[in-house]
Amino acid sequence: MAATTRAPVEVYLRSSYEPDAEYVDGEIEERAAGEYDHADWQQAIQTWFGIHKKDWGIRVFAELRVQVAATRFRVPDVTILDRDWPVEQIITQPPLAILRSDSFCLAPKGIAFPMDRIKEFLD
Numbered sequence: 001m002a003a004t005t006r007a008p009v010e011v012y013l014r015s016s017y018e019p020d021a022e023y024v025d026g027e028i029e030e031r032a033a034g035e036y037d038h039a040d041w042q043q044a045i046q047t048w049f050g051i052h053k054k055d056w057g058i059r060v061f062a063e064l065r066v067q068v069a070a071t072r073f074r075v076p077d078v079t080i081l082d083r084d085w086p087v088e089q090i091i092t093q094p095p096l097a098i099l100r101s102d103s104f105c106l107a108p109k110g111i112a113f114p115m116d117r118i119k120e121f122l123d
Contacts (some may be wrong), residue, residue: 017030042077043063046078077101080097
C-alpha cells in the first residue's frame with residue numbers, strides 16, 4: 001500500500017514530488033512508478049495516441065495533474081485532451097480520456113464528461 005502524508009492542499013500544490021504524488025481529501029498519496037513494465041505500457045499508450053494527435057485533434061500527456069474536486073488531484077499515467085481547449089498547468093475540465101495502468105476512462109469527443117463521473121472513476 002502506498003504511503004500517505006496529511007497536508008493542506010496549498011502545501012501539495014506548492015511542492016514537488018518524485019515521482020509525482022496524488023492529493024485526496026487532505027492526504028498526499030504516493031504513486032506507484034518506476035518499474036519497467038509500467039513505463040513500457042505508458043510509453044506505448046502515449047506513442048499510439050501521439051501518432052494520431054493531429055488527425056484526432058488531441059493533446060497527449062504523461063503524468064499531468066487533473067483536479068477532480070476541490071480537494072482531489074489525480075495524476076493519471078496518460079491524459080488525453082482536446083487540442084482546442086485552453087492550456088492549463090493543472091487540468092480542471094474533464095479530459096477526453098484518462099488512462100492508468102490498472103484501468104481507463106474514456107469519453108467520446110464532443111460529449112461533456114461530468115467531473116463527478118471522473119471523480120468516481122479516480123477514487
